Amino acid sequence: MSQGITRDSMRGKPVDIEPSRLTVTKTTSPKELPPSKSLIFGETFSDHMLRIPWTDATGWGAPSIVPFSTINLCPGTTMLHYAQSLFEGMKAYRHADDTVTLFRPEMNMKRMNTSAQRLLLPTFSSSALIECIKALIAVDRRWIPKEPGHSLYIRPTLIATNSTLAIAPPKEALLFVIACPVGPYYPQGFKPVPLYGTTEYTRAAPKGIGGYKLAANYGPCTLAQKCAANWGYTQNLWLHGPEHWLTEAGVMNLFVVIKDSGGVTELITPPLNGMILPGVTRDSVLALARNHVSGVKRLGGFPDVIKVSERPINMGEIIQSSKEGRLVELFGTGTAAIITPVERIGYNGGDVMIPTGEDGMGPVSRPLWTELVGIQMGAVKSDWNHVVSK
Amino acid sequence: MSQGITRDSMRGKPVDIEPSRLTVTKTTSPKELPPSKSLIFGETFSDHMLRIPWTDATGWGAPSIVPFSTINLCPGTTMLHYAQSLFEGMKAYRHADDTVTLFRPEMNMKRMNTSAQRLLLPTFSSSALIECIKALIAVDRRWIPKEPGHSLYIRPTLIATNSTLAIAPPKEALLFVIACPVGPYYPQGFKPVPLYGTTEYTRAAPKGIGGYKLAANYGPCTLAQKCAANWGYTQNLWLHGPEHWLTEAGVMNLFVVIKDSGGVTELITPPLNGMILPGVTRDSVLALARNHVSGVKRLGGFPDVIKVSERPINMGEIIQSSKEGRLVELFGTGTAAIITPVERIGYNGGDVMIPTGEDGMGPVSRPLWTELVGIQMGAVKSDWNHVVSK
Numbered sequence: 036m037s038q039g040i041t042r043d044s045m046r047g048k049p050v051d052i053e054p055s056r057l058t059v060t061k062t063t064s065p066k067e068l069p070p071s072k073s074l075i076f077g078e079t080f081s082d083h084m085l086r087i088p089w090t091d092a093t094g095w096g097a098p099s100i101v102p103f104s105t106i107n108l109c110p111g112t113t114m115l116h117y118a119q120s121l122f123e124g125m126k127a128y129r130h131a132d133d134t135v136t137l138f139r140p141e142m143n144m145k146r147m148n149t150s151a152q153r154l155l156l157p158t159f160s161s162s163a164l165i166e167c168i169k170a171l172i173a174v175d176r177r178w179i180p181k182e183p184g185h186s187l188y189i190r191p192t193l194i195a196t197n198s199t200l201a202i203a204p205p206k207e208a209l210l211f212v213i214a215c216p217v218g219p220y221y222p223q224g225f226k227p228v229p230l231y232g233t234t235e236y237t238r239a240a241p242k243g244i245g246g247y248k249l250a251a252n253y254g255p256c257t258l259a260q261k262c263a264a265n266w267g268y269t270q271n272l273w274l275h276g277p278e279h280w281l282t283e284a285g286v287m288n289l290f291v292v293i294k295d296s297g298g299v300t301e302l303i304t305p306p307l308n309g310m311i312l313p314g315v316t317r318d319s320v321l322a323l324a325r326n327h328v329s330g331v332k333r334l335g336g337f338p339d340v341i342k343v344s345e346r347p348i349n350m351g352e353i354i355q356s357s358k359e360g361r362l363v364e365l366f367g368t369g370t371a372a373i374i375t376p377v378e379r380i381g382y383n384g385g386d387v388m389i390p391t392g393e394d395g396m397g398p399v400s401r402p403l404w405t406e407l408v409g410i411q412m413g414a415v416k417s418d419w420n421h422v423v424s425k
Numbered sequence: 426m427s428q429g430i431t432r433d434s435m436r437g438k439p440v441d442i443e444p445s446r447l448t449v450t451k452t453t454s455p456k457e458l459p460p461s462k463s464l465i466f467g468e469t470f471s472d473h474m475l476r477i478p479w480t481d482a483t484g485w486g487a488p489s490i491v492p493f494s495t496i497n498l499c500p501g502t503t504m505l506h507y508a509q510s511l512f513e514g515m516k517a518y519r520h521a522d523d524t525v526t527l528f529r530p531e532m533n534m535k536r537m538n539t540s541a542q543r544l545l546l547p548t549f550s551s552s553a554l555i556e557c558i559k560a561l562i563a564v565d566r567r568w569i570p571k572e573p574g575h576s577l578y579i580r581p582t583l584i585a586t587n588s589t590l591a592i593a594p595p596k597e598a599l600l601f602v603i604a605c606p607v608g609p610y611y612p613q614g615f616k617p618v619p620l621y622g623t624t625e626y627t628r629a630a631p632k633g634i635g636g637y638k639l640a641a642n643y644g645p646c647t648l649a650q651k652c653a654a655n656w657g658y659t660q661n662l663w664l665h666g667p668e669h670w671l672t673e674a675g676v677m678n679l680f681v682v683i684k685d686s687g688g689v690t691e692l693i694t695p696p697l698n699g700m701i702l703p704g705v706t707r708d709s710v711l712a713l714a715r716n717h718v719s720g721v722k723r724l725g726g727f728p729d730v731i732k733v734s735e736r737p738i739n740m741g742e743i744i745q746s747s748k749e750g751r752l753v754e755l756f757g758t759g760t761a762a763i764i765t766p767v768e769r770i771g772y773n774g775g776d777v778m779i780p781t782g783e784d785g786m787g788p789v790s791r792p793l794w795t796e797l798v799g800i801q802m803g804a805v806k807s808d809w810n811h812v813v814s815k
Binding site for chain 2: 039075078080084103104105106107108109110111112113114115116118119120122153155156187192194195198199200201202203204211213215234235236237239240241242243244249250251252253254256257258259260261284290292370
């Protein structure tokens with residue numbers, strides 16, 4: 036029995052999330068859809084939300100889709116004081132033929148369960164929650180923008196809700212899912228960003244929580260991001276330890292492309308050593324690149340020969356490869372922006388320049404982006420797409 | 426201008442917390458006081474709470490004391506997703522002559538402001554918030570238990586309340602203060618606790634947030650505490666790095682007493698290196714010991730000659746001093762329990778035994794505890810007591 040799936044003591048069965056118990060209460064005052072051009076990430080919410088309560092004694096309660104409404108917490112609620120909160124980010128896309136899909140939702144569900152275990156919050160059946168989320172998307176289908184590059188951002192969240200100031204495993208929790216229509220992250224096309232190499236603050240540490248999508252990893256990051264912004268950088272690059280290992284860029288995973296002295300291209304991303312979030316886009320980029328290498332599916336325009344590495348890389352290696360003209364590109368990956376090219380890294384009082392292509396993307400990131408967006412928008416067939424409705 | 430103290434743009438003045446704007450709305454249905462014996466830490470709340478809203482545009486709003494009631498948050502509220510939350514813990518004591526005091530509240534306010542700066546939440550005037558808290562305590566005066574060792578635990582909390590999924594400095598916040606009557610942490614007298622030396626998880630890292638009282642430091646700790654409990658230990662001891670430096674015990678600061686080869690007693694606590702919470706009780710223990718050493722105020726029963734050190738100490742030194750019979754005692758300090766003696770440390774598959782006195786306390790912790798409790802309960806005069814009402 037996995038942690039948190041409690042048993043109904045009268046009947047001896049685990050009480051998991053049960054989609055058949057889902058109830059739907061539709062809003063009587065649906066909002067007007069905002070113009071897609073006006074959308075700002077995370078500020079517009081759809082008409083409904085999904086709520087699933089949990090208690091230690093009774094397990095998961097009946098899921099309900101209800102009008103978007105406030106969450107009312109006793110001021111002593113444990114999550115207000117101790118950050119017993121975790122979340123996921125995923126997107127529903129509307130294809131040209133009006134099919135609606137989620138991109139690899141089982142990856143988000145798996146990570147959400149891993150996060151829940153880390154915080155001693157309840158776990159659940161991934162497929163059951165996906166089914167409930169599909170029902171929410173169906174109810175709020177009109178909120179999925181039609182324009183290319185647009186999507187409905189889905190935010191599953193799990194918080195501890197029992198009221199006590201004792202620091203202990205949660206006895207009550209609430210899983211809720213909200214949705215935001217969002218536009219493309221770079222409406223004017225790709226613009227490579229400058230990153231500030233942060234050595235003044237630490238995002239994560241070995242054996243810490245950096246590899247989990249917990250609320251606790253995000254709020255404390257804003258100070259480093261603000262410092263980077265004050266110095267004219269779009270985001271910060273988390274450099275770990277005295278060796279200045281590259282870990283994450285803001286809240287994105289990070290890829291570096293270098294050539295070795297023999298001219299062979301290497302696509303490098305830091306390994307999942309507990310300090311790196313196991314990003315869905317990170318995993319997808321690695322899978323696409325490895326499928327190219329193995330011949331399962333060649334990517335048009337991708338380097339013929341490429342080595343795919345999950346290994347540590349530090350600023351010393353970046354600078355060395357830059358000096359020797361072997362640095363090809365550097366980019367971030369994440370659900371929000373998919374791929375974000377980087378043009379320079381503020382480091383040691385100067386800037387390490389990163390090559391970027393004419394349109395902002397490089398020779399490795401461009402084919403990856405094309406394939407990923409092609410899959411997500413339905414132009415490329417893939418079993419990564421999970422059909423919500425046709 | 427300190428971060429977060431905004432200016433009224435029309436008048437050019439910073440808009441700080443202003444006690445003169447405080448309003449009081451008393452409950453019409455006061456709760457029955459529970460028997461002091463039945464109190465469980467953090468589960469019983471008084472009749473009222475203090476609320477002070479803040480916005481980036483207008484600064485701090487008018488403080489209000491209102492009936493204890495839910496906090497209603499939009500599901501997109503940033504603190505639900507990103508742990509932009511911090512808190513303090515302090516106690517109001519009722520003396521034998523019915524005087525009510527707070528213990529060094531300016532220390533909590535200073536730390537709360539430091540925490541706020543770390544999360545880019547608004548800062549405020551310490552004396553202004555203390556004045557509002559005093560008003561809350563006065564309104565809920567009947568909730569301060571009369572019995573020795575009892576107190577009213579005060580929990581100031583500051584959360585980001587604007588509704589956006591963007592990760593950015595908060596634009597709206599709510600400071601609230603709630604109060605819980607609490608009994609003595611060890612109603613049956615001191616019982617030394619066993620600690621499990623945690624090397625599987627990290628609480629804090631250099632340049633991280635471990636030195637701030639942020640919500641994000643607490644929820645993630647419950648897993649290590651649960652592991653310790655599963656193995657029969659009351660709390661866990663956070664051992665940092667491959668050298669197994671002692672840092673904190675559960676959510677307490679830590680003190681070690683050893684004798685050097687010449688027989689001189691040393692009172693040691695890990696230094697404030699960014700991984701250690703600057704505890705008020707920690708600071709008070711250090712101050713009492715240093716006043717004893719300097720002769721400002723001798724402590725009855727304390728070792729005549731004692732060295733007071735803020736320095737790193739690791740498990741190697743604990744084991745070595747234990748083997749050589751030089752380990753005198755080890756104890757945790759914190760607002761909740763004041764002083765918690767430790768009887769053993771689970772480490773490397775065995776237990777490192779720690780000497781404890783007959784009644785549970787050792788020769789160094791006992792005089793410290795007597796003095797601290799004497800001050801807090803009013804038997805010992807001290808300018809650490811801040812009179813709330815007589």
